Amino acid sequence: MSEATLTDDIDLLRSQVSEVILPGEPAYDAARATWNLSVDQHPAVVVVTRSPEEVSAAVRFAELKNLGVAVQATGHGTKLPADNALLLITAMRGVRVDPETHTAWVGAGTKWKAVLEEAQKHGLAPLLGSSSDVGAVGFTLGGGMGWLARKYGLACDSVLSFEMVDITGRIMQLSPGSNPALFWAMRGGGGAGLGVVTSMEIQLYPVSTVYAGNLLYPPEMAHEVMARWAEWVQDVPEELTSAVVIMNFPPLPIVPPELQGKSFVMVRGCYCGDVGRGEELIDSWRAWRRPLMDFFHDMPFVQSDMISQDPVDPIPVGITGAWMREITHEAIDAIIRYTLPQGGPPTLLFAEIRHAGGAISRVGADEAAFSHRHHPFSLEMVGIIPTPEAHEHFLEHTEGLRAEIAPCLPGDVYINFLEGEEARRRTPSAFSNESYQRLKRLKAAMDPENTFRYGLDIPPLI
Incomplete structure (x- = not known):
């Protein structure tokens, strides 16, 4: 579509929505940006909407101009870049x-x-x-x-x-x-x-107060910790949602000095029942092996970001994952080998296995499109990908890990743990x-x- 054709009715659209931004205008680059800095998209027009009626006007405009519509809110979870599309920003914050x-x-x-x-x-x-x-x-x-x-x-x-x-x-x-x-x-x-x-x-x-946090153990204990966690979660109450993580903290100022550039195996989780019972569950780990650092404590749930401490500022990131049916010793060894540094900078920032089950598994297929609720574990792998070459290496590296642990994988995916083209290619596996x-x-x-x-x-x- 030529620019002249696109702009024929642009004044009418501007009168119907909060903001319309075209290529070449000062606000265009900020408007088209996503939280994941590895995505570089070039929409034909960006429309910021602040009501259902504005969304309606934007969609009707896209249909009139034969434009595809890409929907974006905070910029997380981008799948296909909105090239030559109408990028619809939903800004109905409230x-x-x-x-x-x-x-x-x-x-x-x-x-x-x-x-x-x-x-x-x-x-x-x-x-x-x-x-x-x-x-x-x-x-x-x-x-x-x-x-x-x-x-x-x-x-x-x-x-x-x-x-x-x-x-x-x-x-x-x-x-x-x-x-x-x-x-x-x-x-x-x-x-x-x-x-x-x-x-x-x-x-x-x-839920107002929870018992939550992280236990950090040295990387040489990774196999012991992961194997114990896989056995431990078989009998924990549903009030506890937990994960085991191999983390490579980057040598950056945003990371606490005692963690910068170091690797750990971590047990993390959140217990949303009686705080004393939650403490007892974690005390079993303290009695088993004293962690290098212990960040578990009772906290207001409003502070739950402290559990994972995910980054807030935009970064170029690769995310992938898979459901797991079991955790074997062979799978643990492979995850350790692919995640911890092997004589150079690590490809992965972290690999995390989350415990599922409980209430997740009790919703029927006729109630929601979400599938694969019966799998007990979900694996997520995350890496920093500052260049296209780094992104390609990340995909090859994580595919290699999946191949090695294939006996533990049913082939299904959790779609929120995928980004970009991989999410589209593997969409059928999410259902x-x-x-x-x-x-x-x-x-x-x-x-x-x-x-x-x-x-x-x-x-x-x-």
């Missing part, structure tokens, strides 16, 4: 908590931090992930496994309703009683390219075959021309 019903309304573009802080004023908690700096709606659409997951389930399981704008610009309400098929798809379907979610209503839970076909049928009904094609790869079923 949260309203109802302490009587233990629910919250959350606008698209709102980060979990705002939801968490407002909910905690009433002793309540949302099912956020390891970082409150991530957008609440996008995280939830992909499933959302956080530190309360084994007790209360995934973020998508807490959703009571969504508001969505479809390809025609129609504003729709999705719930078990209104458009139930679409409600099912949005609960863990990654958005499924069916429309633009503008807000959601979620259930909150009575059961039945759910994937169901999503494709919905896609054919809601967006047959695949206008919303910049997220997961869910093509219309022909």
Whole structure:
């Protein structure tokens, strides 16, 4: 499409939405940026929206101009770069908590931090992930496994309703009683390219104080610690969601001096029941081997970012993962070898195995599109990728690790632990075959021309 053709109706669009930014304008580079600095996208136009009506106007404009629509809120979780598309920024930031019903309304573009802080004023908690700096709606659409997951389930399981704008610009309400098929798809379907979610209503839970943190052991103990953790979690209560991590702290000023440039094997987690019982569980580790550093303590859940301490500032990052059916000694050895430095700078920043199960596994396939709930463990691998060559090496390295531990992998993925082209290529592996076909049928009904094609790869079923 020529620039003249695109700009023919641009004044009308500017009158209908908060902000329209074209290539060459001063704000364009900031507007097209994502949190993951490895993504370099060049949309035909960027539209910032602050209401469902503005989203509707932007979608209708895209249809008029035959533009694909890429939806972005905080810039996390980018799949296909929005090249030559209408990049729709959902900036409907806001949260309203109802302490009587233990629910919250959350606008698209709102980060979990705002939801968490407002909910905690009433002793309540949302099912956020390891970082409150991530957008609440996008995280939830992909499933959302956080530190309360084994007790209360995934973020998508807490959703009571969504508001969505479809390809025609129609504003729709999705719930078990209104458009139930679409409600099912949005609960863990990654958005499924069916429309633009503008807000959601979620259930909150009575969590105010937790026993949480990290135990740091030396890297030479990695096999011992990982093997003990894999056995230990078989009998822990659902109030505990935990992980075992091999971490290579970078030699950067943002890292505490005692950790800079060092590697550790870490046991981390969050116990959301009685604090004394949580302390007893972690005391079993202290009695087994004294950690080098012990950061477990009782804390207000509003401080839950302290558990994973995920970075907040934008960085070029590679993320990949896989569900695991078991953890063998051979798999542990491979993960250690691929993660700890082997005579040079490490490829991975960390490899983390999270314990799933509990409430996650008790939601039926007819209730939500999210699949593979029966797997007990999820592996995430993260690396810093400052160049395309580093990104390619990261992908080759992590694929090599997956190949070595293949006997422990069912071949399924958790879509929130994938980025970019890999997320699109492996989209079918994020769902059961039945759910994937169901999503494709919905896609054919809601967006047959695949206008919303910049997220997961869910093509219309022909």
